[in-house]
Amino acid sequence: MTLLTFVLTRVLPGSPIDEIAGPMATSQQRQALMRHYGLDRPLWTQYVAYLGGLARGDLGTSFVTSRPVAADLASFFPATMELTTWAMLLAVVVGVPLGVWSAVHRGTWIDHATRVLAVAGLALPVFWVSLVLIYLCFYVWHLVPPPIGRLPALVTPPPPVTGWMVVDSALARNWAVLGDAARQLILPVAVLALAAVAPLARVARTSMLDVLGAEHIRATRSLGIPWRRVVWTYALRNAMLPVLTMLAIVYGYLLGGSVLVETLFAWPGMGRYAFNAISGNDYPAAQGFILYATVVYLVIFIVVDVCSAILDPRIRT
């Protein structure tokens, strides 16, 4: 994995020296910079040096920000994490009941309406929805603050503990900042959730339909347990397993950073960092981001496997 990204970032056209040195640099200056960053050495020695750094937890230094990549990731990650997690929570709270509801009322107008909604959520381009919402909710109706990042201008952020604005301000008992941070979150969270609701609702509907046709559901009903309890207690737990897998996929995808949403809302997150790193040939930053994304995926899927095992005893044995 590290070898692949190492080679890939390097064979892409363009050189970081162009960015660092600027267009007016002489060829001697460029040579000196190459030597300074070690880019004149053979590729495999560079790779060994990189691996050696990794082993010590050193991801290298960004050419652009001149800060350690690990420090950069640590400061951008919580922003994306907070945005994505709230969006996923919202998507689950809306999407799963929507899917279940749709399955229970299969073939009725309720089912068709929720399906149209879900498809619309998938089909509408995120940047378009963002722009429309910013225009309407901020510019026309003044419902939300301007899209300028995680806090309004001139507000002092709370002392960082978790890196989550909402949590940190609550820990600092700074309720004004908490409100500010929450208001900044509303629109970007809504936009991301809109995209995530569709796949969740669809999977929830399909797997719920599957479970509702099962014999044990008929048996449970034959015992006189009310329909509502049958659906929301007995069937839901069975139906959650495929939903959990879809949740992991969507969550991992969003944690990779949504360049469009983060750019439009001036959100200092992973998506923008990765975009800048790749377009600027910032090798250490790009490598660091890809490593981060891999680790995030692994962690999410491990967590989902553990949750599945809790939900379904058959996986445990």
Place this chain on the structure above:
Amino acid sequence: MLDVRDLRVAFETRGRTVPALHGVSFALRPGTVAGLVGESGCGKTLTALAIMRLLPATAGIQAGDVHLNGRSLLDLPEREMARVRGAGIAMIFQQPRASLNPVFPVAAQLTHVLRLHRGLARRAALAEAEALLARVGLPGPTRILRAYPHELSGGMCQRVMIALALACRPRVLVADEPTTALDVTVQLQIVELLRALQQELGLTVLLITHDLGLVAEICDDVHVMYAGRIVESASVEALFRRAAHPYTRGLMTARVRAGGRALPTGIPGRVPPLGQTPPGCPFHPRCHLAGPECAAAEPPPEVVADGHIVRCHRWRAGVA
């Protein structure tokens, strides 16, 4: 007790209505065991599900009525029907393992049913659940309560299902081929258990089966079904002494007898598929007694003796 009158059920598929039950009528006498017998696909399970109002979404009740203690079940709102299920009529199924929710331990469902129907508190429900499991002959009830269905054998699952069904103290128990999916030795144990519970609790049982041996062993009355109709109803003694319908007699000769030298003779042909029932008596293409009147009109119920009813134009020719 349980009275089924002219029950008609049809499947609705792509705008087409395919009738599956053509007016099924029978009554269960309190405290007795009635068998509902027939080949696969003749509508036995469908009848049971219609009584419970648990038909699949594609099937609907077209006409007829089901009375439990004089109260019509088909007119009840769903909420009240849910109260009848379990407490009035309970049901056990053919596939015991598939009938238990795989992601809940035995205790979860059992205590839920006890708390719901009998208003027991958590602790009392747990104690009662243990007692029920012991009553259905499960060793180590405490351990079983914590177990998940996949950790139990098929026979144990069926015992758990029986405990669940009896948890709400129903007066009628519908048993849909409760032993078909089990090993022969386990079948015997389950049958013994059902018979013991029936006598002890004074249950009224509708036993759905294709096993005439089982019918002879534990039933009081028998209703023979063919192609969505009851073709013969009688007490067990009357039926085994003098079956009137040629289909019933065919079923009897199709039985394998232990120690018998002759191979069982089957009934030629097979059950007509849904929607392709022949006109007149549905059995006439397979019947060795069939005459011209059999293809022309469906036979009306005729009384052979007291409590013995048959639907056949030519039953006299066969019985003689």
